[in-house]
Amino acid sequence: MTTQAQQARDFLDSVLDSYERMPMETSRYGLVVLLPTTVLFFASVLGALLLPLPVLVRIPIFLLGSLMLVAGLLYPRLLVEQQRRGLENQLHLVITHMTVLSTTNIDRVQVFRVLGREEEYGELAIEMRRITQLVDTWNQSLDDACRRRARQVPSKPLADFLDRLSYSLNAGQSIDDFLLGEQSAMIQKYITVYESALGNLEVMKDLYLSMILSMTFAIINAIVLPILTGTDATMTIAAVIVLFVFVQLGFYYVIRTMSPYDPLWYHQDDFRTKADRQIDITLYGAVALSFLFIVVLAVGTAGVTPVGRTIQGVMVDTPVPLLLATPLTPLAVPGIIARRHENRIKERDEEFPGFIRALGASESAKQSTTTAVLKTLRNKDFGVLTREIGRLYTRLKMRIGPTRSWFFFTAESSSYLIQKFSEMYNVGRQMGGEPKQLGELISTNMSEVIKLRRQREQSTITLIGVLYGITASASFAFFIGLEVVEILASFSTQMNLAQLEFGQLIYAGVYDIPFIEYLLTLIILFNALLSSLMIRMVDGGHKANAYLHFVVLTWIGCASAVATSSLAGALISV
Incomplete structure (x- = not known):
């Protein structure tokens, strides 16, 4: 075979x-x-x-x-x-969390119970609950429950892990020894899965480029061919545009499925940070301003008042793509604010492994509390994380509970990785774990994730370049095809071909040029929307990032359309 x-x-x-x-x-x-x-x-x-x-x-x-x-x-x-x-997606976090819990003074089944209550782990939390259910309800041993679930889960890495865990527990090895020995293998497998996902995205990027170029060619044919065949141009173009939309939706779903789950932001519902408030305020203001622009354009389109008639006079001389792009421009502001805060989150992530390693080593060496160690560490330079460390020390010094103090620390850092690993460290310390061991374990694992994030950032930059380039080239192709049709229609009118024997070679009457221009502008808008969502899905950043890319892509497409029409008009006049 x-x-x-x-x-x-x-x-x-x-x-x-x-x-x-x-x-x-x-x-x-x-x-x-x-x-x-x-x-x-x-x-x-x-x-x-x-x-x-x-x-x-x-x-x-x-x-x-x-x-x-x-x-x-x-x-x-x-x-x-x-x-x-x-x-x-989160197997590395679960195994790290499991390792931290196993080094404390709790029962090994209790480790799975604790993980099963972590709703953020999604499917993995469900699997942990299924294992504990087999132990509690069906009175099976932990190794038998792990072996049974290993045969049922669709993930090979998780199945292999549960199989090895089952064998080790059955052989009498303690769960903490097994999990500590698994760290290196777990990290390597996570790196393999992550890099494989990035490789698949590169393949999808090339395939997406080929498909969009093919669909662009199909739309150009739908624009130009009716002038030679006499078919309904509007219906033909609309049908191909619908197919174009479905192709993009399909690629968006595939890219969403393939993208590795590695969010950058940590959003806490119980506490609104300064970054969250700034993004929300700018978003509300941007939406209100965009709505105001839309109302102004609606008044101008209706022309019902002297102001409306004045606006209408301006709109007549303004290309349709610019009328579409202008009201959307304010939406870029929250994206810019979110991008600025994201850069600071990335810097905090870079500093956190060194901080948590120093914290664990100092606590073990001094045999003192976290508060006493932070009194010294807060004076060290940890970059943009120094402020959050100082505020953590202040809260602990004010006798605010460790759990609540670390909660505010992670919320103010706004980092998903810092939140997860800080929670692991805090829980491990409260349950009697060795600080130095916890700090080194968390620091090593987070450093590997940060390395993978750098690769993801490079893939995102490449994807952004491809999508921006496709938007500009597709918009140019759409409107150059429309300009060719307008030139042929003008040529037919000037030469009065309808009175000649071969007049039916050109069917200029099948076109509604203004309506087709609206359709092409809408496809630019839809392409910008889905492309911005793809970028946001791949980079794992804040949702407001999509607004920024949406505005930029819309302006690229609309500016390309206006430039193409102006260039074609200048060539005709010459």
């Missing part, structure tokens, strides 16, 4: 296996999902064959029906893949 045939068979087996893992019964899924998508597919085939529509409209109809059917068939596989990624 060839390699391709074996891969196809493995994929088919994985799809069939995913139907068994679904929370919904297979028969019900077939009735609720597969039957309607099959009906839609055959309806699209009949519509593509029988409806009196242009070929460029029939093809998208057939492709949309096919897309619905394929999505229905593969959705269970996507669910299993989503569950697998949920188990693997």
Whole structure:
């Protein structure tokens, strides 16, 4: 059997296996999902064959029906893949947290109970609860429960870990010895999974570039061909644009699925930091200002008052793309504020491993409390983290509880990694863990994650460059095609070809140029929206980052459109 045939068979087996893992019964899924998508597919085939529509409209109809059917068939596989990624995304944090807990004075089953209560771990927390349920309800030993769950989970790294843990516990090894020995292997596997995800994103980036260029070519054909064939240009362009939208939605979903889960920000509902307040205030102000711009444009479009008529006079001379981009511009402000705070969070993350290692080593050497050690450490230079360290010492000195003091420390740092690792250190210390061991363990693991984040940042920069370039080139291609049509239509009118024998070579009357210009502008807007969401998904930053990229991409597309139209107009006048 060839390699391709074996891969196809493995994929088919994985799809069939995913139907068994679904929370919904297979028969019900077939009735609720597969039957309607099959009906839609055959309806699209009949519509593509029988409806009196242009070929460029029939093809998208057939492709949309096919897309619905394929999505229905593969959705269970996507669910299993989503569950697998949920188990693997935070596996390194769970194992580190488990190691920290195992070095304290609690029972080994209690370790799994504590992890099961951490809702932030998602699917992994559910797995921890399933293991403890097998122990508590079905009276199984911990090693048997781990072995049973290893056969059920869809994640191979987690299954291998549970298998090794089960074997070690059954052999009499203590859980802390096993987990401490697993740290190096766990980190290497996490690095492999993370880099594999980044590699997949690089492949998807190249595939996305190829598909968008192909769809751009299809839209250009939809713009130009009706002037030679006489088909309805608006319907043809709208059909291809719908297909373009579905292609982008599909790529967005795939990139969202493939991106490694590694958030930068930590959002605490119980405490609003200065950064959160600044971003919220600027966001509300930006939305209000954008809404005001939209109201002004609406008044100008209606022209119901002297002010409206004045605005209307200005709008007549303003290109449509600029009218679209201008009201959206204020949304860039919260993105700029969020980006500034993100840079400070990254600097805090860089400083934290050194701080936590020094804290643990000092506590072990001096045999003193965290408060006494921080009295000295707060005078050391830990960069932008120095302020948060000083405030942590102040709260502990004021007899605020350690848990609450560390809570404010992590909230003010706004870092997801600092929050998770600080919580691990604090819990480990409260339960009697060795400070030096905890500090070195947390410092080593966080340093490896920061190295991977640097690789992710490079991938994000590359993706941003690709998306910005695609936006500019696609916008240029769309509007150069529209300008070609306008030139041919103008040529047909000036030469009065309709009175000649070959007048039907050019069908200028099938075009509604202003409406088509609106459609092309809307596709620029939609491309900017999805591209900004892709960037935000890959970089793992604040949601406000998407606003900044959305505005920049919109302006790139609209400026390219205006420049293209102006250049074409200048060439015609010459």
